[in-house]
Amino acid sequence: MNDTTRALRPAIGAVRRSFSPWTDPQARPLIRFESVTKRFGEAVAVEDLSLDIFEREFFCLLGPSGCGKTTLMRMLAGFEEPTAGRVLLAGQDLTGVPPYRRPVNMMFQSYALFPHMSVADNIAYGLKQDRLPRGEIEARVEEMLRLVQLEKLATRRPDQLSGGQRQRVALARALAKRPKVLLLDEPLGALDKKLREETQFELMDLQVRLGMTFLVVTHDQEEAMTMSDRIAVMDHGRIVQVATPGELYEQPRTRFVAEFVGDINILEGKVAGMEEGGWRVETPHASQALTVFDPDEVLGHGQPVAVAVRPEKMTIHRQRPQGPNVLEGEVWDIGYLGDWTVYRVHLGSGAVVRVSCANASRFVADPITWDERVFVAFAPDAAILLSR
Amino acid sequence: MARRFTWFNATSLTLGFAFLYLPILLVVLYSFNASQLVTVWGGFSGRWYGALLRNDALREAAWVTLRVAFLSATVATFLGTLAAVALTRYGRFSGRTLFTGMIYAPMVMPEVITGLSLLLLFVAVGLDRGFWTVTIAHTTFTMCFVTVVVQSRLITFDRSLEEAAMDLGATPLRAFLSVTLPLIAPAVAAGFLLAFTLSMDDLVIASFTSGPGATTLPMRIYSQVRLGVTPEINAAATLLIAFVTLGVTAAALLTKRAAQTQARL
Numbered sequence: 001m002n003d004t005t006r007a008l009r010p011a012i013g014a015v016r017r018s019f020s021p022w023t024d025p026q027a028r029p030l031i032r033f034e035s036v037t038k039r040f041g042e043a044v045a046v047e048d049l050s051l052d053i054f055e056r057e058f059f060c061l062l063g064p065s066g067c068g069k070t071t072l073m074r075m076l077a078g079f080e081e082p083t084a085g086r087v088l089l090a091g092q093d094l095t096g097v098p099p100y101r102r103p104v105n106m107m108f109q110s111y112a113l114f115p116h117m118s119v120a121d122n123i124a125y126g127l128k129q130d131r132l133p134r135g136e137i138e139a140r141v142e143e144m145l146r147l148v149q150l151e152k153l154a155t156r157r158p159d160q161l162s163g164g165q166r167q168r169v170a171l172a173r174a175l176a177k178r179p180k181v182l183l184l185d186e187p188l189g190a191l192d193k194k195l196r197e198e199t200q201f202e203l204m205d206l207q208v209r210l211g212m213t214f215l216v217v218t219h220d221q222e223e224a225m226t227m228s229d230r231i232a233v234m235d236h237g238r239i240v241q242v243a244t245p246g247e248l249y250e251q252p253r254t255r256f257v258a259e260f261v262g263d264i265n266i267l268e269g270k271v272a273g274m275e276e277g278g279w280r281v282e283t284p285h286a287s288q289a290l291t292v293f294d295p296d297e298v299l300g301h302g303q304p305v306a307v308a309v310r311p312e313k314m315t316i317h318r319q320r321p322q323g324p325n326v327l328e329g330e331v332w333d334i335g336y337l338g339d340w341t342v343y344r345v346h347l348g349s350g351a352v353v354r355v356s357c358a359n360a361s362r363f364v365a366d367p368i369t370w371d372e373r374v375f376v377a378f379a380p381d382a383a384i385l386l387s388r
Numbered sequence: 389m390a391r392r393f394t395w396f397n398a399t400s401l402t403l404g405f406a407f408l409y410l411p412i413l414l415v416v417l418y419s420f421n422a423s424q425l426v427t428v429w430g431g432f433s434g435r436w437y438g439a440l441l442r443n444d445a446l447r448e449a450a451w452v453t454l455r456v457a458f459l460s461a462t463v464a465t466f467l468g469t470l471a472a473v474a475l476t477r478y479g480r481f482s483g484r485t486l487f488t489g490m491i492y493a494p495m496v497m498p499e500v501i502t503g504l505s506l507l508l509l510f511v512a513v514g515l516d517r518g519f520w521t522v523t524i525a526h527t528t529f530t531m532c533f534v535t536v537v538v539q540s541r542l543i544t545f546d547r548s549l550e551e552a553a554m555d556l557g558a559t560p561l562r563a564f565l566s567v568t569l570p571l572i573a574p575a576v577a578a579g580f581l582l583a584f585t586l587s588m589d590d591l592v593i594a595s596f597t598s599g600p601g602a603t604t605l606p607m608r609i610y611s612q613v614r615l616g617v618t619p620e621i622n623a624a625a626t627l628l629i630a631f632v633t634l635g636v637t638a639a640a641l642l643t644k645r646a647a648q649t650q651a652r653l
């Protein structure tokens with residue numbers, strides 16, 4: 001951490017705590033996708049998609065490959081034109097504006113550094129296109145090099161840099177023109193795990209310090225969860241859910257989101273009624289009906305529904321615990337991850353549920369082991385009801 | 389794969405190379421012959437190279453050849469590169485196959501036909517045959533070779549480099565000039581050298597399209613040989629071979645280097 005970051009630390013925290021323009025009905029979005037459709041011949045990449053992104057947001061487009069997230073970003077950058085609908089930036093319609101006239105800059109997945117130019121020349125490239133005075137270009141390049149801590153490597157060529165350094169150069173080059181929006185296409189995809197984690201937090205701090213809007217495309221849910229203010233989960237050219245990372249994890253709206261973001265156990269069943277404010281769900285996986293508190297769902301009697309529970313919200317026991325929602329089964333697999341232990345419990349119904357337990361102490365006298373009969377329990381408010 | 393030495397391989401290789409290069413070797417050898425008679429070895433001498441220097445007709449022809457080659461290769465490189473860019477970049481325009489076919493056609497077209505059709509064209513337009521018509525004809529038939537060389541480089545060219553340049557505010561033309569062109573320069577240079585050598589050793593098309601006062605070196609050699617081979621011609625041929633070999637080797641080296649730069653990133 002450098003000194004500037006340390007000095008700004010309290011301010012960064014304050015911004016993060018209070019930032020939520022999407023809940024303010026008065027707020028005007030910086031970027032607006034208005035019923036955008038993009039077709040490539042027969043294939044539909046993006047279908048009738050509308051989305052608002054606000055100034056200073058760290059926004060992630062998350063989805064499996066081929067879901068249209070990159071196409072959506074490329075339409076904002078200007079490399080693709082929508083087949084129907086419009087893209088607006090700060091109220092201005094971007095239709096027909098070529099990429100070189102759009103006040104957005106992009107960091108490419110491959111970084112796309114110019115191999116025949118030095119680091120400094122790469123960073124200066126965009127500024128030279130604007131025909132800024134020489135002194136100003138030099139000052140800005142200097143500033144960018146300092147920002148990404150590459151002052152010493154200014155004269156190197158891209159092929160003399162490590163992967164992490166290249167990523168920084170690409171970032172500096174995209175930031176040099178001070179764009180209204182910085183687009184990042186899988187920004188950390190090419191880095192190894194340790195470096196990725198470090199860089200995630202650096203990007204977050206940078207975004208708050210520069211007061212810039214970041215739009216990130218990624219297929220890595222962990223990356224999206226760590227960095228974003230909000231995430232849009234995409235599938236087959238549509239947005240399935242837009243929410244904060246917390247909401248996305250704890251209140252996924254569809255099975256796709258629940259399964260794509262994090263691990264989850266799905267127990268199929270049927271609504272059997274309502275009792276004391278909780279839904280009763282009959283399922284072949286448990287001897288008694290399950291109780292779930294999920295006020296968001298409105299369901300009819302007999303409707304098929306899935307009870308979804310995250311592995312860490314389940315507990316594993318040797319004796320049948322008190323209370324509702326107990327499943328019975330046998331331990332089939334144990335995965336020891338150090339911080340967590342994951343049990344795969346085979347239920348009598350044939351389904352397998354995953355239960356993860358934090359390893360809070362270093363020694364356990366009599367740990368649960370393979371083939372043991374166990375009980376898995378979860379609280380009524382730990383589960384989610386999913387009808388879609 | 390085992391790469392063992394066998395007598396069969398060695399023999400076939402020797403025969404193959406002998407078949408290809410023995411005639412050329414003889415020309416080179418006899419250019420250093422001291423004897424007046426072409427087929428009789430009279431000892432080593434460089435006298436025919438000296439005679440060559442004093443032969444005004446041959447010198448004149450060499451000078452014409454170099455000028456034609458330089459000019460036509462330059463224009464062919466320009467046009468051929470543009471065609472290569474169009475073919476790789478605008479992948480899906482209608483009539484692409486036809487366009488590709490038309491660019492590559494001169495490569496497989498019999499030279500006699502290319503020469504004849506160009507001759508008919510020049511006559512029809514009323515263009516006086518001479519230096520300029522040879523140059524135009526050579527541009528036409530060398531252009532496709534430039535296109536092939538440049539296109540093979542562009543296919544492996546990372547498109548996002550150009551997009552990055554445009555994203556940073558460069559117009560498509562500026563992006564091409566400041567990013568694409570410097571990176572494909574070795575391939576363009578290789579294309580130029582190839583066009584240069586092809587133009588230099590062409591006889592058929594040149595004899596169709598040339599006129600008085602624009603006799604190229606291969607034409608001059610050919611016409612002199614019809615009156616009898618002199619050791620002087622051997623010397624001229626040897627020099628021509630040296631030039632072509634240099635050009636082709638340089639082109640190959642440039643192509644290889646271009647592939648390596650690509651592989652490094």
